[in-house]
Amino acid sequence: MESHNGSTRATDPAHMTDAPSKTPATRRVPAQARARKTRELILEAAIQLLEKRGLRGFSTNRLAEASGFSVGTIYQYFGNKQDVLDALARHERDRRLARSTKTLTARAKESGAAGLSLRERARIVVQNELRAFDGRQRARKILFDLQWRSKQHRDMDRPLKIFADMLVAGQVADGEQADVHLGAIDAFVLTQAVAGVVRAALERDEHMLLLPEFEDSLVELIVNFLESRRRKA
Amino acid sequence: MESHNGSTRATDPAHMTDAPSKTPATRRVPAQARARKTRELILEAAIQLLEKRGLRGFSTNRLAEASGFSVGTIYQYFGNKQDVLDALARHERDRRLARSTKTLTARAKESGAAGLSLRERARIVVQNELRAFDGRQRARKILFDLQWRSKQHRDMDRPLKIFADMLVAGQVADGEQADVHLGAIDAFVLTQAVAGVVRAALERDEHMLLLPEFEDSLVELIVNFLESRRRKA
Amino acid sequence: MESHNGSTRATDPAHMTDAPSKTPATRRVPAQARARKTRELILEAAIQLLEKRGLRGFSTNRLAEASGFSVGTIYQYFGNKQDVLDALARHERDRRLARSTKTLTARAKESGAAGLSLRERARIVVQNELRAFDGRQRARKILFDLQWRSKQHRDMDRPLKIFADMLVAGQVADGEQADVHLGAIDAFVLTQAVAGVVRAALERDEHMLLLPEFEDSLVELIVNFLESRRRKA
Amino acid sequence: MESHNGSTRATDPAHMTDAPSKTPATRRVPAQARARKTRELILEAAIQLLEKRGLRGFSTNRLAEASGFSVGTIYQYFGNKQDVLDALARHERDRRLARSTKTLTARAKESGAAGLSLRERARIVVQNELRAFDGRQRARKILFDLQWRSKQHRDMDRPLKIFADMLVAGQVADGEQADVHLGAIDAFVLTQAVAGVVRAALERDEHMLLLPEFEDSLVELIVNFLESRRRKA
DNA sequence: AATGAATGAGCCTTCATTCAT
DNA sequence: AATGAATGAAGGCTCATTCAT
Helix, strand or coil, X not given: CCCCCCCCCCCCCCCCCCCCCXXXXXXXXXXXXXXXXXXXXXXXXXXXXXXXXXXXXXXXXXXXXXXCCCHHHHHHHCCCHHHHHXXXXXHHHHHHHHHHHHHHHXXXXXXXXXXXXXXXXXXXXXXXXXXXXXXXXHHHHHHHHHHHHXXXXXXXXXXXXXXXXXXXXXXXXXXXXXXXXXXXXXXXXXXXXXXXXXXXXHHHCHHHHHCHHHHHHHHXXXXXXXXXXXXXX | CCCCCXXXXXXXXXXXXXXXXXXXXXXXXXXXXXXXXXXXXHHHHHHHHHHHHCCCCCCHHHHHHHHCCCHHXXXXXXXXXHHHHHHHHHHHHHHHHHHHHHHHHHHHHHXXXXXXXXXXXXXXHHHHHHHCCCCCHHHHHHHHHHHHHCCCHHHHHHHHHHHHHHHHCCCCCCCCCCCCCCCHHHHHHHHHHHHHHHHHHHHHCHHHHHCHHHHHHHHHHHHHHHHHHHHHC | CCCCCCCCCCCCCCCCCCCCCCCCCCCCHHHHHHHHHHHHHHHHHHHHHHHHHCCCCCCHHHHHHHHCCCHHHHHHHXXXXXXXXXXXXXXXXXXHHHXXXXXXXXXXXXXXXXXXXXXXXXXXXXXXXXXXXXCCHHXXXXXXXXXXXXXXXXXXXXXXXXXXXXXXXXXXXXXXXXXXXXXXXXXXXXXXXXXXXXXXXXXXXXXXXXXXXXXXXHHHHHHHHHHHHHHHX | CCXXXXXXXXXXXXXXXXXXXXXXXXXXXXXHHHHHHHHHHHHHHHHHHXXXXXXXXXXXXXXXXXXXXXXXXXXXXXXXXXXXXXXHHHHHHHHHHHHHHXXXXXXXXXXXXXXXXXXXXXXXXXXXXXXXXXXXXXXXHHHHHHHHHCCCHHHHHHHHHHHHHXXXXXXXXXXXXXXXXXXXXXXXXXXXXXXXXXXXXXXXXXXXXXXXXXXXXXXXXXXXXXXXXHHHC
């Protein structure tokens, strides 16, 4: 029924903009600013609510109360409850992706001409993923699930594919890695395997996420799979 | 030892007992038989309902209607709605595990003294897993999720560990595999990775499950991981 | 719809007999004995259940479970749930009355020719009443209420009247008390005033029941009222 | 922000506020007015329902139907069923207290410098109490009970203490009564004794309430108790 | 832009009672 | 005499959503 927000790229700074088409450019800037602010406030309250009460306790009425806005207002910004959750999920996914990308790039630069080995890159990504669940763990887990179950495959998968490619791709020629191009299915398998393990660990015991052996195990899962794919190609 | 779950009252201590052995001798047999039948009928109706209406449409009242029993009766057999779902989930998991185990054993026997290679065993398991979702896919997916999110880690994980061990263990000496003993964490990672991939595929597109490339990809994921672990050990 | 039990006098040893008319005298004594036993077991379980779960948690199904008999059996002995409660209430009332009567008589005997003063008698009764709620306080409070609200005025009031008279009546001539004969209304007022105070104290704070000042206050309430009535007469 | 009572959620702390003073100034007046009206309509329907169907027949669904609002609306104004009953009970208690206080003051004024004797004051209070149960007797009896059983001791007892003091306190010096200050326990005993008698009479036979002898008996109960307390002090 | 009163279908669960065995 | 499976009306309550203001 309403605005939403564009999907936006991870690194995109214009992130979450939902000014819809009707406001070409110059109409009532203060109102727009207020709207943006309102939207953000609602989302922030939403995350907190999710963290505190879980998905079951996350109701529009409760969100209204928690955000300080009325239900009506929330429906002004989001078509329905699901939309709020979707916006949240997208936001989390983007944050995670952006973080990995950034770290990967930064480390690659540091490492100079030699570039990072596959195993190094894998470890960076894994660490990033594992540490993403520090605060607001509950909310993140829920969103993680939601994302997964989401009907918006198309929308949600694209960034993951990009991400997988980035993991595989060497930044430079170092003899070792000539851009392995992962097939769609292999990318899917790799991506979801990692996600599945993390999800499960999150469910079972959050401490597991921080065990070195756990990290190692995941890295090996990734590296060995990728190497076998490269051999095949 | 299985099936059921707490009859009637949540506080019922006689919970989980399935073996009718304690009954002195022949008393109450007709009642017991009827009870068992009823329970089964309810569960069958439950699966169908889950398939047809999804988790959201799965209400106790609806289950009553669908099963042909009254709500009261359902509550005589299951402490609450969740118990029904749990019983269903357990049932599915056991079926899957049993099937893999059986196939594995059968094929090992066929293959004679040489035994099965790791890759062969992995493929058997994967195929089994992938084909488990023939009919009632929706219900199975839901139960799969439920199982995953279940608080009953202990209960749910044990069979998986056994299963992982069985996958790894060679039946006989064929030079290649001297019983790789998977550590707890590695077993967890492997198991959940596979589950994660299957779950995701189920969500995205059920057809994917039957693509040969998908199967291959999964097998490689497993085999390469296990081989790397063996090398390490 | 069934059995019930006779009202019986407090001191009546044949108390709680519910053998209905159909069994004149001699039929199947063992069966009768068993029936009596069963009935008692049910009532005992009922009190315990009431104590443990309160009136709200007191259901026929629960009673069946707690008593070790089936619901059907309970309905064999009591026409309906209310009947069980009524039997319990009567039982409690009788116990309390019997106790007061006994103590009063005993003390009167001890005190020799002089007899007990009104104040002494009042105190005995009050103490008895206050201490009646030692164990099973919860159950007793509930039954107390039930009794009060009971539709069976006729049945419930008679013993109270007798009791009031006994309180007022001196056992012997001691100059002081020439049998004050309480009018029906005065007896009602006195009786219910005491009951009301006890009930309220029970609700507010059980410890209050044991405070000496509380006991004193109640005794004064009674004594002063009775003396004023005597003056009037 | 106002009146109501715990709106919506049981955990709402802004419970019981009645003074509308805090509202900044003039905002939301129409909505507020409507809300107040709705609340009152619900309460009125509630009393009627209680009168007609008794406590057992008093269900939220029935109240919705009777009030002409939906269940949802009722839950917007009262946290749960008990809250409705509590509000009703409080309302009744306040009415009764207010009435006694008013009559007492008025009569004291009329009586001039001499003031009212203790017996006169007692009679006023008793009459007031007895006549409070004209219409809606059933509802009042139920609420009376509820009040009694209420967990909100603190809240419910305070007004009673004030009331007891007022009963005891002479308005002016008339030689007879120099402010007898009732101890907390004595006040409790007196108060609950009267309440107990009235309650019981209500239960047994409403006509009793109007018998002159009944009134006399109660007055004597009060007066004699208070005089004995005064002597003691 | 914002409000929030109102809705009502529907949810999960309880429990007194019956009756065939 | 005893059982206990089965019943189903009814209960309290939630919550996404609408719409007049």
